Amino acid sequence: MAVTIKDVANEAGVSIATVSHVINKTRYVGEELTDRVNNAIKKLDYYPNQLVGSLRNKKTHTVGLVLPSTSNETFGLFTEIIQKILFKFGYNLIICNTSHDIVLEEEAFNTMLMKKVDAIIAVPVSSNGQKLREIQDKGVPVILVDRVIEGFEADTVRVDNFKGTYDIVKYLINIGHSSIGYIDRKVAQSHSIDQRMGYKKALEDSGIPYEEMKVIASSGYDYESGIDSVKALLNRANNITAVCAYYDITAFGAMRGILDMGYHIPDDISVVGYDGMPFTAVSYPRLTTVITPVDKLAHEACNLVIKRLETKYNQDRNKIKVEKKEDIIIVPELIIRESTSSPRNHKLYAFHE
Amino acid sequence: MAVTIKDVANEAGVSIATVSHVINKTRYVGEELTDRVNNAIKKLDYYPNQLVGSLRNKKTHTVGLVLPSTSNETFGLFTEIIQKILFKFGYNLIICNTSHDIVLEEEAFNTMLMKKVDAIIAVPVSSNGQKLREIQDKGVPVILVDRVIEGFEADTVRVDNFKGTYDIVKYLINIGHSSIGYIDRKVAQSHSIDQRMGYKKALEDSGIPYEEMKVIASSGYDYESGIDSVKALLNRANNITAVCAYYDITAFGAMRGILDMGYHIPDDISVVGYDGMPFTAVSYPRLTTVITPVDKLAHEACNLVIKRLETKYNQDRNKIKVEKKEDIIIVPELIIRESTSSPRNHKLYAFHE
């Protein structure tokens, strides 16, 4: 049905070996034959079947990407950058969304195994490294992004979330805030725990007492929950002049809640988020936040993939298992925009408006 | 290196044919052997190499998705939904981002050809159907999304953008606006042309003259351009009470520009966008916009893929070329939020604030 190397060989009147070598430049072929082959390829509109290579125990030039959701702007961008970098190295991406679902994640990993991907980049959900260890044992490099899995050693690229939140809280303190509320993630995960530690430490380092009352675990996820949380927070600690949310979308919810309560941002209450999603730069007000350096994450992850896949070392796949794993930590960047200012104590007016 | 069907056969003490049949349930295998095989599979942690199937002129169970950018929230969501649906049918997605670049798009299509994808879903950039026609001629179904390519017949899923903009402008008129500015896309593409036609028709149907002066082609793309455009627009037609942007992000720019000029939204000027990106629902104010029904687009696209790939009809791939192509048009939904209201003529106050 489809055009094969055989058809090309026939058309050009040469052997299939010659065709193969012309295509891959794997050995010298005389000028005339080269021309004949190239013409035949063009004439028949031939595209080599890349998958065959994998049969010969070679690489599939396919990398698996397993993450919670590409519809999230941050992950979407991450995906795009990864795809483009790996493309330049001749690799394609097979993507699976897990929706934070452990079962889907396991299915995704199985698929990757059947598609014989050369490596896997994963933003894992499960905290069980069982499956991933299996994969790694088969000689398929696994690169973990953003989260680590206890007891499972793998190359990792992650963000220093402790420092991210530390910095932004410190910034709030520096511009004069001393009563800072914190909206925490509902379910504790390694990165959100780091964030809250950063909040706590920033306060302590500035001699401000850490008060449980000013920390609220959001009732659910994201926007709506941000609204509810900030209202609850402000009701139980009404001297708060700044709110720090664990996530941009939660921060948007917080802003909405604050606005609904009749306060002004940032005049009455400052708000900060976390993640640096693109739309935080175009919102009104523009959100002060910590930017997860997605491009760096993507580049480092790709570096690791390439390194594991293309070093001479790794001719023997077993080397991969043995070689020391890397743990790359990227420092996120504080970006100050319009949702924060020094406290101005306009809040009282708001009450009487 | 990796575990193969042979290893399993050895371990179970059966032939590889038996192993294959147990895995695929393609013929009856006695209970005992079945058990032995299954145990061997488990013991060796064997995963069949899915790619081999393609060698035997069967399907790769891989679908290519070629689109401008997964970092865009709308496309990111589209990607996610497609991936999940196709996964249920046993297909995986290979994704290529084109960044609206014609060269990259061509490379993407070539890659898809080499990976022998079973079908291609594309949000095309190029208006040249050459390459896609080639692909289609090879028997690979092509499903076009959102945009059509003149002179190239393919299954298509698209949005009735004419009606989308028609409806939202009509809504503005209904609530009392009669001087409505329009920010158009810089470079004309089929869908943005449809949008402007919708704007024009809505005015005409309401007996409001269409004035070139109130239409501005944005200077560049998206946010910054929205700011500039709305300022230019308001300067040359200062009786405008509502602004209709061709794209949500442009609308955000417009809102910012309007706010910068000292007007209030929606009291002085109403603003509407187009696309219904998720963050338009959490912004302040929430944006009135037209929602592109991404889920429907994705579902219809997948339906077409499955239909082309799995109907008995298509056992002979040539049938695909011949069979009548479908053109599915989805009606977008107007969603009214906070960025619009009846004109209140507060604008004069704003000037003197």
Add this chain to the structure above:
DNA sequence: ATGAAAGCGCTAACAG
């Protein structure tokens, strides 16, 4: 009810 063996499209070792 099961096994043997022929290929699928291509690469690379071997032959000339």
Add this chain to the structure above:
DNA sequence: CTGTTAGCGCTTTCAT
């Protein structure tokens, strides 16, 4: 400099 050929892992006839 070029051709012949043995596989890669698996599915699927064809035998038994």
